[in-house]
Amino acid sequence: MSPTLRKANWVKQNYEKLVLVVALLLLLCSALFLVLQVKQKSGEPFDRLRQPGQFEEASKVNVTNLEQLLGSVGRPKLMEVGRGVMGDELRVSCINLKCGKPIPYNALSCPFCGAKQPEVVNPLTVSTEQDGISDVWKKKYGFDILDPNVANADPDNDGFSNLEEYRASTDPLDPKSHPDVASKLRVMGVRRHPFKLRFMGMMQMPAGTNYQINLRSGRTLFKGVGEEAEGYRVVAHESAAPDGDVLVLSKGAENIRLIKGKDLQQFEMAASLIFLLDHRQFHRVVKDGVLKIRGDEYKVVDIKPNAVTMRELQSAREIVVPPLSEVEREDVRRGGAMKVESGGPVGRESVPATVGAQP
Structure with a gap:
């Protein structure tokens, strides 16, 4: 028998074995391929973790609603239950036992x-x-x-x-x-002060006429028409007035006539106030003066022996400042040193006063 015939017979005799060997080889290759794929895929998540820049930054979680919800747990909202048309009216027993x-x-x-x-x-x-x-x-x-x-x-x-x-x-x-800071103001005392301006003469200047106005303290001011002297505006000069040489001043709607060389027989009400929070004092507070307390400004609109009425400039609300009580006066005495300020318009004199000053 030729070699070719022997090979053919061997193939025929071992055909099933050859097919089995080929199948086993294919399965082995498939298994090897799957192992390699699994190994490659399993390494990808770790590679991504090693590169955090590939992920977007997480946004902050808003927990406001959660906090409000947790806060409302301890404060449950109670619904009001109304009485129906057929409901009974709330009744109690008469206090008379009989x-x-x-x-x-x-x-x-x-x-x-x-x-x-x-x-x-x-x-x-x-x-x-x-x-x-x-x-x-x-x-x-x-x-x-x-x-x-x-x-x-x-x-x-x-x-x-x-x-x-x-x-x-x-x-x-x-x-x-907090309440209005002006509610902590108190009136320490109210005094009547004689009018402190006196018309003494006039002086011709190249720019016009200046009028000499003396203060009771001894100071001398030279003011022209339209200028202010201690809160009063010079409005006119009447050299031939029936009552003599007169200088006319104004403050608000009030006109004051000063006769040359004479004191005005008129008194001005001036109050002394104290701010209870820091014991700051305001002396010589007069009508139309402005006080500034912690950023708020108040204009004095009226002064009476036992009270001072002020108006807040921003809200136009009026406030009545009451007198300092004896208990408060004693607390102030124990409080030590105090800051003293003038409560009048710019240029007015500050008259010292003590805590116990009376009208």
Whole structure:
């Protein structure tokens, strides 16, 4: 038998084995290929982690809504339940034990026996300590309704007590929220001062006529028509007036006539004020003068023996400054040194005064 025939017979005899070997080789190659692919794919996430620049920067999470939601958990909103058409009216028993019949809650007297009923108290104004501050307000800002010191406390250190903040409807925990600072002003005293300007003569100058005006302190001013002297404007000179040589001054709607060489028999009301927060004093405060307190400006519109009325320039709201009480006067005495300022217009003299000065 030829070699070719032997090979053909061998192939025929081992055909199934050859097919099995080829299949095994293909499977082995496939398995090897899969292993390589898996290894390559499994390394890609680590490669990406090694390159953080490929990822976008995460934005900040807004937790405001979550905080509000968590805060509302402790303050659940209570819905008001109205009475239906067929609902019963709120009733209480008559205070008269012999009567005791059900009467309307707001009844002032019993419709059956006529007995007077207790006054209906508004729950929003109830004060357990009876210190002028309602329990509702104390609870709102976290104060103890049984603490007797709440009314006089100043938790935000703005100089105003909780009672003052309550009356002004301001926030007792916020130093920027406080009552009007002018409410801390007090009148130390009011005095009558003789008019301090005296017309003494005139002087011809190249630019015009100047009028000599003397102050009671000894100072001499030379002013022309249209110029101001100690808050008064020179408006006219009447050399042949019936009452003599007259210089006319004005302040607001008031005209003042100064006769040459004579004192004006007229008095000016001047007040001494004190600011309780820092014990700063304002002396010789006169009508139409302007006071500046912590950035707010107030114009004096009226002075009376026991009160000074001022108007805030920004809001045009008027404020009446009360007199200094004896308790406040004693506190001021214990407070030590004080800053003294003049409350009049620019150029007016500051007259010293003591804390105990009286009108």
